[in-house]
Structures are given as C-alpha cells and as structure tokens.
Amino acid sequence: MNINKLIYGPNVAGQSLVDRVMAAKHSLAGQGLAKSVCKATTEEVIAPKKKHVDYLIQCTHEPNVSIPQLAGLLLERSQNFSWVSVFKALLTTHSLMNHGNEKFTQYLASNNCSFKLENFTDKTSPQGYDMSPYIRRYAKYINEKAVSYRLMAFDFCKVKKGKDDGVLRIMDSEKLLKALPVLQSQVDALLEFEVTQSELNNPVIFASFMMLFKDLIRLLACYNDAIINLLAKFFDMNKKQCKESLDMYKKFVTRMEGVGKFFKVAEGVGIEKGDIPDLAQAPSTLLDALETHMKSLEGSKKGTL
Template identity: 25%
Template sequence: MAAMQSWRKAYGALKDTTTVSLANLNSDFKDLDVAIVKATNHVECPPKERHLRKIVAATSIARPRADIAYCIHALSRRLAKTRNWIVALKTLVVIHRLLRDGDPTFREELLNFAQRGRILQLSNFKDDSSPIAWDCSAWVRTYGMFLEERLECFKILKYDVEAERLSKQGQGPEKGHSRTRELDSQDLLEQLPALQQLLYRLVGCRVIISSLYAKTSRRSCKYNYLVQYALALVLKESFKIYCAINDGIINLVDKFFEMPRHEALTALEIYRRAGQQAGSLSDFYEIAGV
C-alpha cells in the first residue's frame, strides 16, 4: 500500500510538471494557466495564496470579459478531466475563493457559463485509489452541490448573502440585520425557500466517513487538512445564511396574520423547516468541532 501511494504521488507530480510545461506554450494566457495548475496540483495541501492572487487579478473588473471567461473555462476543464480527489477539491476551493474574495464579474460570467453547462456537476465523481480517496470523493460531490446551490440562490436573491453588510437598526450596540428583515411578503416567500435550500446543501457538507479503515484511522477524511480547510470556508458561509433566514422568519411572523390563506400556508412550511434546520445546523457544528 505504501509503495502504491508513493507511486501515485510521483505520478501526480509528473503530471503537474508536464501540465505546467504545456501551459507555458500558451502565449496569451500562460501566466493564468500556470497559476491554475499550481493552485490545483496533486499536493495534499490548500492552494497557495500567491497563485490565488494571480487568479483573482486575472478575473478582476479591469480585465476583459473574454479573459474572465477563459479562466472559468480553464477551471471547468481542470475539474472535468481529473479523477484525483485532491485536484478536484482544490479546484472547487479556488472557485469558492473567487466567489468570496473575487470581483462580482467572475460570478456573473460563471452564471453565464453555467447556463450552457453545469461546471460544478460532480455527481459521478469518484476516486477509488484508496479508502481515504473514496471517502473524500463523497465530500467533493457534496461540496460541489453546495457551490452550485450558492449560484442558484444568487439568481433568486440577486445579491450575495456572504458579501452583504448587516444594516444597523436605530442606535445602540445591537447587532445588524439582514435585508430579509425588511422584505415585503412576496419577496420574503420567494427568498426564504432559496436560502433554506442553500443551508440544506451546506449542512450536507458534513464530513462523510464510510469505510471501516476511515472510521478507525487518523488519516480519515474527517482529519484531512485539505478537507478541513474547505470545510472552514463552508462554515464561514453558514453564519450569514442562518442570520438571513432567522431575520426573515422574524419578518414572516410579523406579517403572518395579514397574509392571504395560500401565502400563510407557505409561511407555515417555511417556519416548520426553519425549526428543523436549526437542529441540523447545531449537529453540523458539533461534527465540525465548532
């Protein structure tokens, strides 16, 4: 087993070197191609910040839309071709970081790209090279579904919950509120289910440990540093998502007795699901060690 793992690492390093060499032949986007390959290589550690900075710069609003579209195409190609869970997970991390820290034009172009094909569709992804690879493959698939849902939620809300600044209500030290606190009934009944579905996908990112080896080994998916890094990004998203849902529920209760019957029934279902998700999120935090 150890010899096989050493061979796979050597083979992965060789593939990375070859891909970087080929990227250097691309005269138009070689710096971006090299940064993407190095940020998503076979080394079992998070993408290095210097490579991420180059990718973020290449997708800024100052760059032509064609450059941003090329970056998305390159990331999509990287994700589609790999059968290695490390490369797949690091590519998803890069996309997630660009959604969180990059320019909004990247998200807009990603949405345009997604209309032609689902870039993050990883339902059939599988790396069965080892027990830990098998377990991490399951987490890669659920992480991909969360990022897909993140884009779907943005299409409905027309704003990014994570990038939202909480607004202060009046004076004093009390915490700010999400914009869901001020929505009218129609927008509220449209946006809250989208936010709840996003939270459902987020909670689905709980670490999956399926094999007997993983359950008894410190080298399981749960203890993997690369998985923990990606999981930390997901956990950061949970706070504002839950805050937006919670503020929306408060708003919903205030408006409930003024709603027509069909809207009131929808509101009751939203309220019921909110109660269930509060418990699921608490369990998720416990599993994640928060």
C-alpha cells in the first residue's frame, strides 16, 4: 500500500488522515476557531461546508474572538501542499470578507495580509496541476479586494448603488477620478480568473466561480454608477480631468468585453439569463462626442499660447 496515499489521500469519508488528526488535535486543545478553519479547508473535493463557514462568519462578530488569529489561521492554511485545502482557504476568506464583520476585511487591508501564492503549484496529481493557475488568479483577486478596501476605506461590493444615493453616483470629480482606477484594478483581477465552462469540473472551482460571479454583479453596478457620474461631469471638467476621464471611459468599454465573456460562461453553467445583467453597448457617437470635446480643449489651449 502507498504510504503517502494513506496519509495524504482522501479516506472513505472524503477527508485525509492529516485532516482528521489536525481536527482531533484542535478539538483536544479546545481551539474551536482553529478546528473550524481546519474543517472548512479539508482535502475533500467539495466546497467548504456551510456550517463551518457560517460559524466562522459568526466568529467575526464576536468581541472575544481574535480577528488576527482567524486571519492568520486562514493564511497558514493557504500554505498547504494540497490544491483543495488552499482553494478552500481562499473561498472561506472570500466568504468572510463578503458576509463577516467588516473588521475582518479591515484587518486584512490595514495589516497588508496577502496570500503569497504567485508561485503555487500542486504537482502531486494532474488535477492539482490543472487547478493551480486558478488558485494563483483567485488569490490575486482576493488580495486586490483587500487593497481596494485599504485605498478606499469601503468595499465596492457593499456600498450603496443607484441614482439617488449610490456612493459612486454622487461622488465629486476629484474623488471619482481617484476611485475609478482602484475599481478598475479590482475588476481586472476578477476577469483574469479566465475560466472556461469545461474547466469548472469540480465543486471547489465551481464555488469560487460563483463567488466571483456575485462579486462581479456588485462591482458592475458600482462601475456603471461611476461611469454615469463621470459622463455627467465630463463637459464641466478641466483639460487634465477630461483626459483622465476619456482614458477611463475607453477602459470601461474594453472591460465590458471581458465581462461579456465571463457572463457567457455563467450562462453556460446554468445561471439563468434573468440573473445576468444586460450589457447594453453605448453608441459610438458618445465616444466621438467625448473625443471631439477633448480636441476642442486641446485646440483652445494651443490658441492661447
């Protein structure tokens, strides 16, 4: 019998011997937090179990729970050799950022706690090797999500949206021009996940795709608010601001192509069309009008010299 398989391979319950020993160790020590992190990030090829994630989410609201310890446990788990455990550590972190107390995201952002997985590769199996690029990309997105919070002091996925009190819809020009590049960087990191329908072939990567899909819906609502606000202010901006805004608008148009591809994959895996936003294309005349105005500003500047 292969000893490595006995130790590291899944048993009949789906958990490896290492998982069971770790859980037992934490249980004996009375470390509920560590035990739940361990159970949420087992080597069983399923999404983290809801009961364990819900427990950790609840922990983020408890005053006697150490957020640094919780974050540290997840970061430590992400250094595991198993692609499944690492992926599930990222999934659990993503869930806590979205549904846990804000102080969890604040801690990740303010303490520059990032997942250092740029070189992660699981060479122990063909599936591990195939999943490794998506782990690297997913980690990059979660890191970018934390960076966005650090730079903006809010989560784009959670802020109010809409014409009346949407944060990015009513933001002044100066703040808007600072916020848009941050939002664009987060959208870029998400779209770089670049998975195809056929590659969503196990419950772990599928769970991460669904988390990203839900984030993208919220980010897109913010992005639309920001662009509507930008266009409304464009013709009253100075030359420097107009140049920045025109560049940001062009990037927005380009990014919508990537969003469209992502949504096609979502539709392909069974997400109903009604749950996928309609990406109505802006008329080309709009870009023409913006560029004409920019040229007029450059022309008037030259005329004053």
